[in-house]
């Protein structure tokens with residue numbers, strides 16, 4: 001039975017919500033294909049789906065009308081007012097600019113080298129010819145980036161716990177759980193309590209000229225012209241952690257899994273690697289990720305009554321207050337955005353992907369992710385004879401939570417040694 005048949009047959013709102021959640025976690029591509037063809041805009045008891053690329057892009061480009069207001073409930077108490085819970089305010093304008101300035105592109109070669117070295121170390125340390133790559137690589141690579149590139153030097157265990165709880169409570173709490181929200185707020189409070197003395201010490205010292213993002217931000221905040229208070233520094237340092245670890249970890253695992261599940265895609269990626277064509281290898285990774293992105297939805301809140309799909313046969317009035325679920329995962333399979341969308345095609349323009357969002361709230365960490373994710377995947381898929389050993393239908397083990405917890409691979413013999421760069 002298709003999605004719409006099941007959805008229409010469900011007796012009450014709770015049952016309909018259950019159908020939506022099941023399909024989102026299961027055959028989301030099938031569900032979105034039906035919706036794009038039959039009901040591109042579908043109100044459900046949880047939210048209203050928007051599934052065609054033109055409408056998804058239309059909404060993302062109008063942040064004042066379709067806002068991220070709903071994020072305030074989860075984010076404000078955890079990290080204070082933050083850009084991803086505000087639209088077209090000075091926070092968005094000024095702080096995104098300052099944060100971009102401290103996440104410098106000149107760091108990207110160091111980011112790539114660190115991702116590669118971290119993955120290589122895990123491979124060398126593997127006790128036998130098998131490895132659980134979630135803890136060993138996927139989470140450890142962003143963890144080291146947070147510490148050594150961003151300069152947020154808290155201990156491993158705390159960074160992992162804070163980032164998990166906040167990312168879960170802010171972006172993956174579906175269906176809503178009050179317990180998860182409480183854990184998110186508690187983690188935010190603990191993170192801020194840890195950060196205050198850490199930052200105070202930096203302010204107490206003379207400008208360090210250090211090369212990490214947090215030190216640069218602290219140095220910038222000493223300049224009255226930057227207009228950046230201590231509280232604003234704190235919120236933005238929190239945002240660096242919240243955004244990084246589970247997102248990058250999930251992307252590394254999903255892309256690796258797609259490549260391992262499709263030997264022809266993997267062969268293309270390895271051929272690009274063997275030819276030394278890093279750009280082509282990276283393109284295989286982000287195309288593979290399209291077939292299982294870290295999320296297929298961005299949420300928005302309709303600030304005013306508005307028509308979507310104007311002039312089409314599915315023209316729909318969206319009443320103020322509606323929560324929209326923008327199917328970015330659906331848009332990446334819409335032929336209006338992606339030519340021949342069901343084909344694996346690593347030659348697509350990188351700008352056509354929506355992995356890092358688009359427009360006003362486009363991901364701040366996208367350039368870090370764009371090099372760290374494929375570099376980690378590259379080191380993993382180079383294992384000779386690599387195979388995923390999980391259950392064929394559910395290779396990625398999520399435990400009972402929203403993020404990958406385990407992904408076991410086996411391989412034949414030792415990994416092809418690469419020199420470990422100094423980072």
Ligand code: HEM
Pocket residue numbers: 068083084085096239240241243244245247248251294298299354355356357358360361362363364365366368369
């Ligand atoms: C280096 C690590 C990362 C950091 C520091 C980071 C940080 C952020 C921040 C601060 C925003 C909000 C920007 C704004 O409101 O203007 C954002 C948005 C976003 N990020 Fe990231 N992020 C990282 C990695 C990732 C990864 C790996 C992915 C997915 C593969 C991702 C996907 C997104 C998406 C989809 C949005 C847009 C959300 C929306 O429009 O509602 N991020 N990120």
